[in-house]
Amino acid sequence: MxxxxxxxxxERMKKIQAAQAKKIATKTVEKGLxxxxxxxxxxxxxxxxxxxxxxxxxxMKVGIVQFVKGTIDTGEKRFFDRFPDEIEFKRMGExxxxxxxxxxxxxxxxxxxxxxxxxxxxDPAYALVIADExxxxxxxxxxxxxxxxxAVTARAEMKHVIITGRNAPQAxxxxxxxxxxxxxxxxxxxxxxxxxxxxxxx
Amino acid sequence: MxxxxxxxxxERMKKIQAAQAKKIATKTVEKGLxxxxxxxxxxxxxxxxxxxxxxxxxxMKVGIVQFVKGTIDTGEKRFFDRFPDEIEFKRMGExxxxxxxxxxxxxxxxxxxxxxxxxxxxDPAYALVIADExxxxxxxxxxxxxxxxxAVTARAEMKHVIITGRNAPQAxxxxxxxxxxxxxxxxxxxxxxxxxxxxxxx
Numbered sequence: 001m002x003x004x005x006x007x008x009x010x011e012r013m014k015k016i017q018a019a020q021a022k023k024i025a026t027k028t029v030e031k032g033l034x035x036x037x038x039x040x041x042x043x044x045x046x047x048x049x050x051x052x053x054x055x056x057x058x059x060m061k062v063g064i065v066q067f068v069k070g071t072i073d074t075g076e077k078r079f080f081d082r083f084p085d086e087i088e089f090k091r092m093g094e095x096x097x098x099x100x101x102x103x104x105x106x107x108x109x110x111x112x113x114x115x116x117x118x119x120x121x122x123d124p125a126y127a128l129v130i131a132d133e134x135x136x137x138x139x140x141x142x143x144x145x146x147x148x149x150x151a152v153t154a155r156a157e158m159k160h161v162i163i164t165g166r167n168a169p170q171a172x173x174x175x176x177x178x179x180x181x182x183x184x185x186x187x188x189x190x191x192x193x194x195x196x197x198x199x200x201x202x
Numbered sequence: 203m204x205x206x207x208x209x210x211x212x213e214r215m216k217k218i219q220a221a222q223a224k225k226i227a228t229k230t231v232e233k234g235l236x237x238x239x240x241x242x243x244x245x246x247x248x249x250x251x252x253x254x255x256x257x258x259x260x261x262m263k264v265g266i267v268q269f270v271k272g273t274i275d276t277g278e279k280r281f282f283d284r285f286p287d288e289i290e291f292k293r294m295g296e297x298x299x300x301x302x303x304x305x306x307x308x309x310x311x312x313x314x315x316x317x318x319x320x321x322x323x324x325d326p327a328y329a330l331v332i333a334d335e336x337x338x339x340x341x342x343x344x345x346x347x348x349x350x351x352x353a354v355t356a357r358a359e360m361k362h363v364i365i366t367g368r369n370a371p372q373a374x375x376x377x378x379x380x381x382x383x384x385x386x387x388x389x390x391x392x393x394x395x396x397x398x399x400x401x402x403x404x
Contacts, residue, residue, distance in 0.1 A: 046256065049256070079259030188233075194235070200237070
């Protein structure tokens with residue numbers, strides 16, 4: 001990693017470049033990805049929003065359905081709502097399920113959100129569809145995972161779908177193309193009593 | 203997790219709500235966070251961009267300096283460049299170090315990028331500063347980690363700084379408030395020969 005001379009450095013970099021070129025040459029498949037962001041760490045939703053920003057930058061239309069986080073005034077909602085022709089941003093549900101304390105209402109909200117996701121997946125206008133916190137809904141059995149698998153499996157070839165939230169069901173991980181686990185190494189909530197910070201966590 | 207009746211559900215949710223309220227009540231500290239995204243998985247940069255979107259949504263000004271990824275036509279650059287009053291987006295370096303094969307030039311680019319980051323950290327106008335892929339630069343010893351620690355430690359109380367990239371140095375992790383490791387569970391590059399997809403990876 002730390003060669004001593006510039007000549008050694010350049011020699012090593014030539015080798016890495018050749019290895020990279022060889023690796024990239026085998027990667028020729030273009031396809032829409034089923035992406036899952038899970039784990040107990042930060043970055044599951046924000047990474048999906050970063051990919052939304054990237055997609056809009058490339059002229060691709062994005063659909064976002066946010067489950068669970070119904071009532072929070074979030075920066076992502078404020079920002080993305082400025083571009084109604086490029087991104088459709090729906091928020092479903094009336095907050096965390098421990099706040100609503102009404103399972104029937106939560107289930108109805110989950111169902112309504114899922115219908116929006118299905119509509120966006122079926123609509124060729126959307127290149128990327130994000131189902132934010134859908135894993136929470138699946139975890140509470142508010143929606144059968146089979147129904148989610150059916151819709152994502154039947155998606156158009158170039159359509160990207162991102163599903164976020166802790167505790168992704170194994171069946172979804174098995175079906176996914178790209179799965180990342182966000183692992184908490186250090187969190188100021190616990191160690192420093194820092195509250196959720198605007199711009200970072202919402 | 204899966205109570206049988208609605209009454210059981212509501213009872214359980216009341217308990218979770220009370221526990222959440224108690225936990226949140228202890229979280230009263232407001233502070234600018236030093237955030238590190240590391241690990242070999244996806245989502246380190248995109249999550250930082252998602253936080254940039256959130257911050258802009260809340261009217262906070264953002265500065266981004268992107269190391270290493272000099273020449274790629276990325277969606278994030280295209281998108282964020284549309285808002286020059288709200289975000290300053292600088293790209294430094296001329297690509298991956300194995301492509302430039304010129305250590306002196308890489309070091310000069312790293313230094314120039316770091317000067318931009320320092321300027322943004324020192325400028326009260328920026329609420330969030332993102333040093334994207336800075337860990338790579340540190341890994342190659344193109345910049346001493348001590349200098350980075352000095353600048354981030356001296357930052358204003360409410361300033362957020364995000365540093366991304368694999369192999370974050372331990373000294374940086376020790377100094378950080380919030381550290382997430384993006385862990386690769388499944389990647390289509392390896393398993394399906396899928397190439398980097400527009401909107402998702404760049």
